[in-house]
Amino acid sequence: xxxxxxxxSVRPGGRTxxxxxxxxxxxxxxxxxxxxxxxxxxxxxxxxxVHPSTIRxxxxxxxxxxxxxxxxxxxxxxxxxxxxxxxxxxxLAEGIVTxxxxxxxxNTLFRMxxxxxxxxxxxxxxxxxxAARTRQVSGMVRHAAARGEIPAGTDVLAVVEAVSAPIYYxxxxxxxxxxxxVARRTAAAAYHxxxxxxxx
Amino acid sequence: xxxxxxxxSVRPGGRTxxxxxxxxxxxxxxxxxxxxxxxxxxxxxxxxxVHPSTIRxxxxxxxxxxxxxxxxxxxxxxxxxxxxxxxxxxxLAEGIVTxxxxxxxxNTLFRMxxxxxxxxxxxxxxxxxxAARTRQVSGMVRHAAARGEIPAGTDVLAVVEAVSAPIYYxxxxxxxxxxxxVARRTAAAAYHxxxxxxxx
Numbered sequence: 001x002x003x004x005x006x007x008x009s010v011r012p013g014g015r016t017x018x019x020x021x022x023x024x025x026x027x028x029x030x031x032x033x034x035x036x037x038x039x040x041x042x043x044x045x046x047x048x049x050v051h052p053s054t055i056r057x058x059x060x061x062x063x064x065x066x067x068x069x070x071x072x073x074x075x076x077x078x079x080x081x082x083x084x085x086x087x088x089x090x091x092l093a094e095g096i097v098t099x100x101x102x103x104x105x106x107n108t109l110f111r112m113x114x115x116x117x118x119x120x121x122x123x124x125x126x127x128x129x130x131a132a133r134t135r136q137v138s139g140m141v142r143h144a145a146a147r148g149e150i151p152a153g154t155d156v157l158a159v160v161e162a163v164s165a166p167i168y169y170x171x172x173x174x175x176x177x178x179x180x181x182v183a184r185r186t187a188a189a190a191y192h193x194x195x196x197x198x199x200x
Numbered sequence: 201x202x203x204x205x206x207x208x209s210v211r212p213g214g215r216t217x218x219x220x221x222x223x224x225x226x227x228x229x230x231x232x233x234x235x236x237x238x239x240x241x242x243x244x245x246x247x248x249x250v251h252p253s254t255i256r257x258x259x260x261x262x263x264x265x266x267x268x269x270x271x272x273x274x275x276x277x278x279x280x281x282x283x284x285x286x287x288x289x290x291x292l293a294e295g296i297v298t299x300x301x302x303x304x305x306x307n308t309l310f311r312m313x314x315x316x317x318x319x320x321x322x323x324x325x326x327x328x329x330x331a332a333r334t335r336q337v338s339g340m341v342r343h344a345a346a347r348g349e350i351p352a353g354t355d356v357l358a359v360v361e362a363v364s365a366p367i368y369y370x371x372x373x374x375x376x377x378x379x380x381x382v383a384r385r386t387a388a389a390a391y392h393x394x395x396x397x398x399x400x
Contacts, residue, residue, distance in 0.1 A: 173313065
């Protein structure tokens with residue numbers, strides 16, 4: 001029970017946060033059940049106990065809700081900026097590996113990737129999310145280039161792709177465990193490749 | 201029409217090859233329709249126009265048929281051994297990129313990855329296939345280590361993972377196009393990372 005409820009008054013911020021939590025949880029549940037194609041604003045609203053107009057006003061559409069769910073999940077991975085690119089990449093890779101030790105987060109990823117292979121709208125959601133997230137994370141690589149740690153003209157998005165890809169490859173393709181060495185190794189690989197100019 | 205049919209006689213090799221083609225095509229069709237969970241030996245046999253016992257004898261199970269379909273598709277990617285690891289990795293990456301410019305092959309991958317997220321048997325098939333394929337391809341990396349091109353003690357499977365992962369990441373996760381620079385870049389990255397000892 002939240003403090004707001006205990007006091008019998010609902011502050012706008014509290015209600016907004018609870019509405020968001022309920023709608024994202026509804027989206028996560030439906031995705032988890034493999035029902036991306038059946039997601040509708042009305043269905044999410046009914047499950048979350050809110051009015052459809054609330055969802056339309058805040059998220060615009062199912063696409064907006066799912067993007068926000070992904071943002072919420074990704075928010076668990078801190079974007080480091082330690083002043084050392086190798087260390088930043090290692091912390092990022094460890095954050096992604098840790099994220100997917102959660103069966104719930106792994107399941108959300110699996111369902112969404114599966115939906116994206118079958119539905120153009122699902123593909124758009126996944127593409128938009130990873131494009132935005134990659135841009136967010138790329139700050140650490142831009143800073144490293146500005147410090148002269150990696151060559152000027154490095155494709156910063158390619159470095160983020162290089163450090164992330166082996167983790168997703170293990171989850172989705174080779175289906176190998178995310179053993180402790182994976183984060184260390186993929187960070188070292190992306191770092192040395194960037195230093196050597198592989199991404200210029 | 202094959203020469204064997206034209207002559208009115210069927211050599212065992214010819215019939216075997218046609219049976220394999222028909223069964224693999226049946227598996228590809230059912231997978232393409234997103235029906236991995238509904239695949240049965242009887243269903244494949246009916247679609248391919250062969251007896252179920254023929255499939256059981258040759259492939260053992262649906263698992264065996266799907267593994268053989270993957271092997272058949274992967275056979276289009278030549279495993280190079282030029283004497284230069286960088287060149288080998290570049291040719292391999294180009295081969296994988298070229299493979300997935302085929303909408304049919306891309307669709308088979310998509311459906312199988314989606315099936316693997318939902319069915320333990322699908323997951324086993326995908327894992328077994330990529331494990332075997334990675335071992336096959338890793339010869340080029342072992343040879344490079346033997347030549348002294350990369351450090352002794354390099355994890356050869358990790359190098360194969362590093363060169364492949366960004367291509368699958370683009371197909372399945374970020375859903376970015378496989379533009380011409382991707383193969384060159386991922387090969388250079390894996391090569392320089394291996395040289396620098398990132399995979400030891």
